Amino acid sequence: MDIAALKRDLDGLKIEDNEKIVQQKSRDFYWYSPVLKRQLDTVSGDLIVSPKNEAEVVRVLAACHRHGVPVTPRGTGTGNYGQAMPLSGGVVLSLADMNEVTSISPGRVVCGPGAIIADIDKATRAHSGQELRLHPSTYNTASIGGFIAGGSGGVGSINFGGLRDFGNVLRLRVVTMEAEPRVLDLTGEDLHKVTHAYGTNGIITEVEMPLTASYDWVDVIVGFDSFMGAARYGNALGCQDGLLTKLITPIAAPVPQNYFKRHQRFFRPGQSICLVMVAPHSLDAFLAFTRREGGEVVFNTAAMTDEEKKGLPPAFELAWNHTTLRALRVDPSITYLQSLYPFPNQLALVEEMDAMFPGEVFSHLEFVRFDGNITCFGLPLVKFTTEERLEEIIRLFQDNGCPIFNPHRYTLEEGGMKQTDQVQLAFKREADPHGLLNPGKMIAWENPEYDYRSGRTYLFKGLEKVG
Amino acid sequence: MDIAALKRDLDGLKIEDNEKIVQQKSRDFYWYSPVLKRQLDTVSGDLIVSPKNEAEVVRVLAACHRHGVPVTPRGTGTGNYGQAMPLSGGVVLSLADMNEVTSISPGRVVCGPGAIIADIDKATRAHSGQELRLHPSTYNTASIGGFIAGGSGGVGSINFGGLRDFGNVLRLRVVTMEAEPRVLDLTGEDLHKVTHAYGTNGIITEVEMPLTASYDWVDVIVGFDSFMGAARYGNALGCQDGLLTKLITPIAAPVPQNYFKRHQRFFRPGQSICLVMVAPHSLDAFLAFTRREGGEVVFNTAAMTDEEKKGLPPAFELAWNHTTLRALRVDPSITYLQSLYPFPNQLALVEEMDAMFPGEVFSHLEFVRFDGNITCFGLPLVKFTTEERLEEIIRLFQDNGCPIFNPHRYTLEEGGMKQTDQVQLAFKREADPHGLLNPGKMIAWENPEYDYRSGRTYLFKGLEKVG
Numbered sequence: 001m002d003i004a005a006l007k008r009d010l011d012g013l014k015i016e017d018n019e020k021i022v023q024q025k026s027r028d029f030y031w032y033s034p035v036l037k038r039q040l041d042t043v044s045g046d047l048i049v050s051p052k053n054e055a056e057v058v059r060v061l062a063a064c065h066r067h068g069v070p071v072t073p074r075g076t077g078t079g080n081y082g083q084a085m086p087l088s089g090g091v092v093l094s095l096a097d098m099n100e101v102t103s104i105s106p107g108r109v110v111c112g113p114g115a116i117i118a119d120i121d122k123a124t125r126a127h128s129g130q131e132l133r134l135h136p137s138t139y140n141t142a143s144i145g146g147f148i149a150g151g152s153g154g155v156g157s158i159n160f161g162g163l164r165d166f167g168n169v170l171r172l173r174v175v176t177m178e179a180e181p182r183v184l185d186l187t188g189e190d191l192h193k194v195t196h197a198y199g200t201n202g203i204i205t206e207v208e209m210p211l212t213a214s215y216d217w218v219d220v221i222v223g224f225d226s227f228m229g230a231a232r233y234g235n236a237l238g239c240q241d242g243l244l245t246k247l248i249t250p251i252a253a254p255v256p257q258n259y260f261k262r263h264q265r266f267f268r269p270g271q272s273i274c275l276v277m278v279a280p281h282s283l284d285a286f287l288a289f290t291r292r293e294g295g296e297v298v299f300n301t302a303a304m305t306d307e308e309k310k311g312l313p314p315a316f317e318l319a320w321n322h323t324t325l326r327a328l329r330v331d332p333s334i335t336y337l338q339s340l341y342p343f344p345n346q347l348a349l350v351e352e353m354d355a356m357f358p359g360e361v362f363s364h365l366e367f368v369r370f371d372g373n374i375t376c377f378g379l380p381l382v383k384f385t386t387e388e389r390l391e392e393i394i395r396l397f398q399d400n401g402c403p404i405f406n407p408h409r410y411t412l413e414e415g416g417m418k419q420t421d422q423v424q425l426a427f428k429r430e431a432d433p434h435g436l437l438n439p440g441k442m443i444a445w446e447n448p449e450y451d452y453r454s455g456r457t458y459l460f461k462g463l464e465k466v467g
Numbered sequence: 468m469d470i471a472a473l474k475r476d477l478d479g480l481k482i483e484d485n486e487k488i489v490q491q492k493s494r495d496f497y498w499y500s501p502v503l504k505r506q507l508d509t510v511s512g513d514l515i516v517s518p519k520n521e522a523e524v525v526r527v528l529a530a531c532h533r534h535g536v537p538v539t540p541r542g543t544g545t546g547n548y549g550q551a552m553p554l555s556g557g558v559v560l561s562l563a564d565m566n567e568v569t570s571i572s573p574g575r576v577v578c579g580p581g582a583i584i585a586d587i588d589k590a591t592r593a594h595s596g597q598e599l600r601l602h603p604s605t606y607n608t609a610s611i612g613g614f615i616a617g618g619s620g621g622v623g624s625i626n627f628g629g630l631r632d633f634g635n636v637l638r639l640r641v642v643t644m645e646a647e648p649r650v651l652d653l654t655g656e657d658l659h660k661v662t663h664a665y666g667t668n669g670i671i672t673e674v675e676m677p678l679t680a681s682y683d684w685v686d687v688i689v690g691f692d693s694f695m696g697a698a699r700y701g702n703a704l705g706c707q708d709g710l711l712t713k714l715i716t717p718i719a720a721p722v723p724q725n726y727f728k729r730h731q732r733f734f735r736p737g738q739s740i741c742l743v744m745v746a747p748h749s750l751d752a753f754l755a756f757t758r759r760e761g762g763e764v765v766f767n768t769a770a771m772t773d774e775e776k777k778g779l780p781p782a783f784e785l786a787w788n789h790t791t792l793r794a795l796r797v798d799p800s801i802t803y804l805q806s807l808y809p810f811p812n813q814l815a816l817v818e819e820m821d822a823m824f825p826g827e828v829f830s831h832l833e834f835v836r837f838d839g840n841i842t843c844f845g846l847p848l849v850k851f852t853t854e855e856r857l858e859e860i861i862r863l864f865q866d867n868g869c870p871i872f873n874p875h876r877y878t879l880e881e882g883g884m885k886q887t888d889q890v891q892l893a894f895k896r897e898a899d900p901h902g903l904l905n906p907g908k909m910i911a912w913e914n915p916e917y918d919y920r921s922g923r924t925y926l927f928k929g930l931e932k933v934g
Contacts, residue, residue: 161708188755239839241628288655372706
């Protein structure tokens with residue numbers, strides 16, 4: 001890699017090559033995983049390039065293609081699996097400056113990939129009382145492009161399913177990694193080529209997302225004597241077709257008591273909880289339903305003064321992967337898993353898995369729509385001991401019918417479906433024929449012979465030593 | 468009944484006693500049912516009273532209570548089961564003039580019970596891009612109060628379930644039928660007392676309904692070679708969590724060809740169809756999904772000029788009970804049933820029932836959310852021969868696991884759950900102790916000993932002769 005020559009070609013662009021800063025901007029929240037922490041701790045790019053617009057992206061890609069320099073795109077680095085970490089070094093392409101919200105209309109927003117999700121909502125709310133359908137718990141820091149390229153769903157998935165479902169991304173403008181980069185507008189089925197592909201087969205330069213009506217969501221926490229009480233309540237609440245919620249999150253004791261520092265005073269010892277975001281116009285009916293189901297409302301922002309709410313994070317910052325973050329801040333030995341409890345047996349599976357690892361695994365569910373049904377993902381907290389034990393827990397989940405989306409893997413395939421996404425692979429052949437985009441993340445590209453059933457972790461070149 | 472004395476007491480109110488007009492305003496669309504047509508054809512009130520506001524409602528009810536005159540409330544008379552027909556004569560209380568939209572805010576509209584549903588939407592769209600969650604196919608003529616008191620769901624139920632689900636009605640203001648009528652504001656669980664109670668236990672004088680984001684819905688008709696193709700497609704479309712639709716209606720050939728006069732030219736012979744209302748921002752993804760599922764788009768208002776669309780009714784006026792209406796206009800011997808195909812066996816049940824009555828019953832489904840799952844109601848068209856045969860068809864549906872909500876009955880219980888609604892009954896005891904509101908519609912009140920398993924139709928006094 002002739003980085004010096006590349007730099008000359010990029011003259012006039014915003015470039016950062018201070019080693020400390022480059023290393024810092026080559027990271028994400030991979031350290032939630034002790035496995036990834038060990039594997040990826042020394043990963044760093046050679047320089048950060050921050051284009052201001054699509055023309056500059058084209059220029060960077062053409063130059064990097066010419067010099068054979070890898071390019072790893074990055075939003076704000078809030079991923080958890082090293083999605084934006086440059087395993088082969090080279091250029092980290094920060095899209096954070098491409099953050100303009102360019103157009104808002106009924107049901108639609110167009111913006112740059114670097115726009116912070118909360119900033120988009122701020123603009124669409126002020127414009128016409130609209131907001132994005134889905135967001136991660138890193139709402140206030142994550143970029144929309146990073147969410148699309150590296151995420152899968154989150155807050156709002158109880159209404160709209162996941163990011164890869166038809167209709168949850170409307171259009172993506174993508175630049176290819178070729179001698180003369182092409183600019184493509186992808187819609188409909190073509191979107192599957194690049195959503196959740198970690199930027200391995202194109203650089204997103206513009207996104208068009210669907211909007212839904214925005215509300216001043218009310219945060220409510222409902223307490224239960226048992227975790228299964230909270231889980232059954234969450235499931236029943238998700239099945240209430242007329243109650244508009246945005247988050248339904250059962251969490252087992254003692255997680256709330258031990259790790260939700262600023263909310264601790266609201267929980268009785270031993271109380272499991274269900275976090276809920278509910279629309280103000282659904283609140284009356286929601287409270288009636290909750291009474292009927294025997295839930296105890298222990299926290300309700302609609303009934304609190306500004307003074308009482310001061311300093312308390314929003315409910316979604318206790319949910320999804322913020323649950324893990326809050327636990328990690330108190331107990332660094334905590335890590336987590338990601339599981340699916342398939343419909344229609346979700347409650348039986350939850351009960352079974354919840355009972356299997358007392359004192360070691362703590363249940364945390366996120367109810368979602370999934371293929372038209374209400375079911376739940378799990379993001380259980382795990383008291384980490386060894387990688388072998390972590391693997392064993394994963395195997396036990398899977399053996400019991402709960403697929404694991406492994407957050408301790410940096411490749412697309414091992415984290416997700418354990419198989420090649422042929423659509424993504426075919427598009428990479430077309431859009432990145434030299435394999436320069438985010439190397440090492442798509443096994444199907446790096447090693448087509450790799451056997452997913454081997455049980456062995458895929459190790460990208462250069463990372464074998466830490467394998 | 469001393470109607471003359473009552474009239475004197477109502478001096479100054481808007482009263483109509485022209486016999487022809489009173490008879491006309493004592494009717495609804497009961498004649499969709501040959502059974503109800505025979506039973507109810509001679510039903511008429513004695514006078515129509517049209518209060519302008521709640522104070523006048525209170526005055527009417529107090530006077531009628533004093534004189535022992537029955538009161539049957541009426542919106543615009545678009546019901547199908549004689550909901551608003553005064554079986555014991557007396558006053559027909561037309562609430563049509565209480566039609567003001569008084570307040571609109573995010574997620575909420577407050578209005579009079581007589582407001583026409585389309586007019587409410589017109590106001591809420593202009594105000595803030597919002598619309599009602601649910602409406603019947605009689606959108607342009609039905610009143611909101613009549614929909615709440617006599618309906619159960621409709622267009623939009625694919626997203627929000629039914630009217631009696633928690634959260635689909637926010638508040639009802641109700642006047643009781645007592646010497647000194649009380650005015651009550653009902654919310655939460657209390658709403659179940661009066662929703663779908665046909666006005667038997669209180670007069671609705673104000674409603675507060677939830678709103679959702681409004682869109683310029685696109686009407687699409689998708690063609691299939693077989694009815695089951697259309698049914699499977701409708702089910703799969705309903706399960707697409709990211710595609711925003713408002714109507715998913717599979718209809719078997721030759722119903723579209725024979726009865727949808729103005730759309731006939733779009734259908735090939737033998738083609739079954741699925742009517743869809745889809746949000747504009749979901750259209751691209753919807754069309755991609757439809758291609759993948761092998762559906763043929765035969766009609767798409769987004770691809771038509773105003774000239775091409777001229778004279779064509781909206782898709783929802785081909786759906787729900789407008790399907791029946793269009794068939795009846797061509798063939799007066801057509802009637803219909805209302806069934807549920809319970810989740811998760813809906814498609815197998817649909818296939819079984821669709822095959823059972825060739826040339827006699829024509830399948831028509833409406834996909835909905837029901838307790839958190841996607842399933843379908845049926846409004847099959849029936850080529851009517853005898854009441855005995857109609858009963859037999861009903862029995863065959865029920866014997867095969869498809870509950871029938873019998874549209875050939877004028878009582879609450881026989882049309883719906885075949886059991887006493889204890890909440891409605893208890894509230895009637897409280898709010899209408901003399902049983903003067905809409906007599907004859909609540910069996911539990913009229914004849915507590917009635918045996919629903921007898922198989923015999925309940926006949927209210929005075930109607931026995933036509934039984």
